[in-house]
Each structure stands twice: as structure tokens, then as C-alpha cells.
Amino acid sequence: MAPPFAKAAILGIGLIGSSLARLFRKEGLAGRIVTFDSNPLHRQRALELGIVDDAPGDLAEAVRDADLVVVAVPIGAYAALAEAMGPHLAPGAIVTDVGSVKGTAIRDLAPHIPEGVHLVPGHPIAGTEFSGPEAGFAELFEGRWCILTPPEGTDEAAVAAISALWAKAGSMIEIMDPATHDRVLAITSHLPHLIAYTIVGTATDLEGAMQQNVVKFSASGFRDFTRIAASDPVMWRDIFLNNQEAVLEVIQRFTEDLTALQRAIRWGEGDKLLDLFSRTRAIRRSIIDAKQA
Numbered sequence: 666m667a668p669p670f671a672k673a674a675i676l677g678i679g680l681i682g683s684s685l686a687r688l689f690r691k692e693g694l695a696g697r698i699v700t701f702d703s704n705p706l707h708r709q710r711a712l713e714l715g716i717v718d719d720a721p722g723d724l725a726e727a728v729r730d731a732d733l734v735v736v737a738v739p740i741g742a743y744a745a746l747a748e749a750m751g752p753h754l755a756p757g758a759i760v761t762d763v764g765s766v767k768g769t770a771i772r773d774l775a776p777h778i779p780e781g782v783h784l785v786p787g788h789p790i791a792g793t794e795f796s797g798p799e800a801g802f803a804e805l806f807e808g809r810w811c812i813l814t815p816p817e818g819t820d821e822a823a824v825a826a827i828s829a830l831w832a833k834a835g836s837m838i839e840i841m842d843p844a845t846h847d848r849v850l851a852i853t854s855h856l857p858h859l860i861a862y863t864i865v866g867t868a869t870d871l872e873g874a875m876q877q878n879v880v881k882f883s884a885s886g887f888r889d890f891t892r893i894a895a896s897d898p899v900m901w902r903d904i905f906l907n908n909q910e911a912v913l914e915v916i917q918r919f920t921e922d923l924t925a926l927q928r929a930i931r932w933g934e935g936d937k938l939l940d941l942f943s944r945t946r947a948i949r950r951s952i953i954d955a956k957q958a
Contacts, residue, residue, distance in 0.1 A: 669826065670695040674731035676724070676746060678702045678711045679897070680792060681763045682737035683801030685834075686716040691803045692833050701727035703738075710798040725753040733830075736762035736774065741903035743773035751777035759823045761785045765850055765900075767814040767843035769907040775816065783823035786814045788846065789836060790854070794895040807835030808956060814843040851911035856919060858901055859912070861893035 673695035675682045682700065689695045700717045701724050702708050708720035721727050728734050728750045738746060743764070754760065760778060762770050770786040778784045791809040793800065811831040815824050828838050841849075864887070868879050879887070905912055929937040 668693050668696050669829065670731075670733040672697045672699060672731045673733040673735065674728045675700045675717070675735045675737055676702075676727065676750070677737035677739075678707050678717070678720075678798050679737065679796045680800045680805075681789065682735065683711065683714075683716060683798045684803060684805040685735060685737070685763075685801075686711065687801055687803040688806070688834050690716060694830065694833060695733065699727050699731065707798050714798060716798070716801070724749050728753050728755075728758075730755050732758050734758060734760045736760065736764070736770075739897075739900045739903045740764045740766055740769050740773075740907050741899075743770065744777075747774045747777035751779060754779055754782045756781040757783075759783045759785060759826060761787050761827050763787060763789055765854065765904050766908040767812075767846045771814070771816055771843055783820045784816065785819060785823050785827040786816075786843070787827060787831070788812045788814075788850075789831065789834075790850075791836075792896075794892050796897045804835070806831065809836050810839055810957075811836040812839050812841050812846050814841055814846055847908050848911045848914075851908055851915045855904060855908060855912050856915050858893055858896065859905065859916070860919075861890040862901070864890045865894040 670689075673689055675686055675698070678686065678700045682702075686698055686700065689698050697719070698717045699719045699721070700708065700711050701721060702711070705722065708722065711717045712720050724746070732755065734750070734754065736743065736746065743762070756779075760774065760782060761784075762774065764770050764786075765788055767786050767788060771784070774786070775784055789806050789809060789811045791806050793805075811834070813824065813827060813831075824840075831838050868876060868887070871879060883891070926938075926941065928934075929941075
């Protein structure tokens, strides 16, 4: 049986891109897998790993005749990438992405998508702190959510094709409007990363002896923060700058809650602390029950 896609072009061969390449290879989802990455070492490594069939240094060559194009570069690179690839997209092709800010995906990709090419933005909520072609694995998306945010009027067959792709990856699929996605991810992903970067940054500013002790005696909480804060800095810089409104709103709410917690500690209000800790413990249990832990 013929694969769903004759040629899949993956633009960016980092953690998500290389995981998709492995998935396409494992499940036979594309007759030919091609990648373009601005880093020639990444292109060469992808070829050496055997996860792609070709890795041209020319973007136009990569997307030419592809019936699926996956944008897997940092969000800040979307606009320039889309402008460069737009004239070379094949009629009937589907363009999707894996970025964490869907408003930006539509804003920066849609103007450069020719008529007859279908844009189906997506966001697999999966990842690790590692990056590069070696970091990927086909099972990364199993049991995880993938949110699709197709603009109004998007071809239904194209949405179905991308939904089927993520279902084959083992993901659960949710269709959502871009603004809701960006607000939800601001609290579930973006704020936690910002807090992690801040806490680890505070530790790096401590004087020498104290910093050494922090590293030496790291408890599990701090270790978890350092894992999150080890994520790709370029990707996260772009996320915060592009989901600015939603992130600033949730930072404000968090700051107010933190001030209330500070006050409860200062005045010895143990009942307020106990109430908060009990409510947050319940959230953790619900995450475990949903198999998202």
C-alpha cells in the first residue's frame, strides 16, 4: 500500500523534527523523507543516522514536490522561512508546524502560503531537554496530546490527514482555536519554564561557596528545575517573545498569588498554606490519572 505522503519535507531536524523523521521511517508514512536545516552539521548527521533520504542545503529543493511540509524551526524563524519557501510549494501540499505559539504560526506562515496549499498548524505537547538530530525517538509522541489549530475554512481533508499522522504517532488529537491554545500553554508550559530559568539563574548568581553547595546538595525539586532550564534557549526566547500577551497576563496572576503566599508565611497563617498545598496536590493526582505525568 502506498504511504500517505509521497515526499515529506521536515524543516529543522532537532528533537521534534528528528523524532518525526524516525516515526515516518518506522511507520512507512512517507515514500521519501527530506530535511532542510540551516546547520550543515545537522543535515550531515541526519543522513549518517539514516533517518532521512536527502538533506539538501537549499530550502527550495527540500520543499519542491513535497506533499507534506513540517516546519520544525524556532518560532522566530517562521516568517523568513515561509517567505523563502512559499513560491516553491507544490499545489495541494499540506504545511504544518510543531511550534508552541499558534497565533504566531498563523500570522507568520499564512501570508506566504499560496492558494491551493493547505495550512494546518499543530503542536505536539511532548519533548525533552535535549536537542539535535541524535535526540529524537519515534516514541516521543505516544500517549501525548497534539493540538491542531486550523484557520477557519481550512480544507477538511488536509486536517484529517494531519490528524491521522498524529494518531499514527500515538498522540491524542484536540482541535482548538489559536488564542485558546496560547493562553492554555502560557500557564501549563511557558510559565513553568520561565520560573525554572529564573530559579536556576538565581542559583548561578550566588557566591562561589554557596553555589557549590547548591549544586552538591541539590534536592529533587531543584534537579527538576535544572532539567527544564536546560531546554533549547533559542526556542524558548522565541516562545516568550511571541506569546507575550498571554505570558505577561499569567505572570501577573502568578505574582499576585506569590505575594499572597509570602504574606501567609510572614504572618504564620498555616491554614492558608495547608489549603493551598491540599488543592495543588489534587491537581497532581488528576494529572497522574490522565496519564500525563
